[in-house]
Amino acid sequence: EIVLTQSPGTLSLSPGERATLSCRASQNFNINYLVWYQQKPGQAPRLLIYGASNRAAGIPDRFSGSGSGTDFTLTISRVEPEDFAVYYCQQYYSPLTFGGGTKVEIK
Amino acid sequence: QFQLVQSGAEVKKPGASVKVSCKASGYSFTNYDVSWVRQAPGQGLEWMGWISPYTGNTKYAQNFQGRVAMTADTSTSTAYMEMSSLRSDDTAVYYCARVGLVGYWLDPWGQGTLVTVSS
Numbered sequence: 302e303i304v305l306t307q308s309p310g311t312l313s314l315s316p317g318e319r320a321t322l323s324c325r326a327s328q329n330f331n332i333n334y335l336v337w338y339q340q341k342p343g344q345a346p347r348l349l350i351y352g353a354s355n356r357a358a359g360i361p362d363r364f365s366g367s368g369s370g371t372d373f374t375l376t377i378s379r380v381e382p383e384d385f386a387v388y389y390c391q392q393y394y395s396p397l398t399f400g401g402g403t404k405v406e407i408k
Numbered sequence: 409q410f411q412l413v414q415s416g417a418e419v420k421k422p423g424a425s426v427k428v429s430c431k432a433s434g435y436s437f438t439n440y441d442v443s444w445v446r447q448a449p450g451q452g453l454e455w456m457g458w459i460s461p462y463t464g465n466t467k468y469a470q471n472f473q474g475r476v477a478m479t480a481d482t483s484t485s486t487a488y489m490e491m492s493s494l495r496s497d498d499t500a501v502y503y504c505a506r507v508g509l510v511g512y513w514l515d516p517w518g519q520g521t522l523v524t525v526s527s
Contacts, residue, residue: 336513338453345503346453348515357515389453393512396469397443399453 303327305390305400313408320377322403324390329370334393337366337375340402341386349388350375380405410434412442412504412518419524420494427490428521430504437485438462441507443514444478444489446500454500458507459487494525 304327314320324335332353338346348357350366353373363378377384385407390400415429430442443458457468461480468476472491480487487504502521505514 333511336511338514345505345517345520346514347517348513351508351511351513351515357513391453391514396467397455397512399445399455402452 302396303330303392303394303398305392305398307388307390307400307403309403310401311404311406313406314380315408316382317379318408320375320380320384320405322375322377322388322405324368324373324375324400326371326373326392330392330394332369332373335366335368335373336391336393338389338391339384339386340389346389377405382407410506410516412506412516414502414504414518414521417522417524419526422495422525422527424494424525425490425492426494426523427488428502428504428523430487430489430518432485432487432506435506437480438482440509442478442480442487443505443507444476445503445505445514445517447503447520448497448500451500456489456502461485461487491523494523496525499523499525 306325308323335353337350340346354366387402387404441458444456459466459478477490505517
């Protein structure tokens, strides 16, 4: 099973700052299977990025994904008030696993 | 508009079973797998498994094998997740989600069903 480790656990930022979230895998896998989600309190997760770097429909271009091998990054170029949430990475290499999440909170 | 709508909250006693439904609309139900994911209070996401509504084939995460059964009714475009021998640590929000055809991303998600296990 591939273990995904997300860091930091919590990121405290002011609106307008840049957010850099990390997702590290315990072994290599196909980047087509790396996904990012956003989850706000009381809501279901929402797909942000698939295939490591492709924005899902309706996702603003301030969100971007990058990486390969075992290291992946989600970047929010300028954090907006509605971006404060928990972010999860996910991979599929049988079985499907999620990272533990990074909470982006208001500083 | 692709949408998954889940059944309402449940309260069960330890040892009981629960069955959660997930009704799909806005797309061809048999063309996409449906996955189930749970989230315990204040915790992260845990994948439980998925089902192909077209074939009925299932794949379960090891933690749930023997205790969970996923089914699908193509006549009503509804997927089901049934869990037996419930314990207090099964208290969680249970989500269904459509599985992407290529990269196994989950989108969209249902609104979630809170299952509370308490004596």
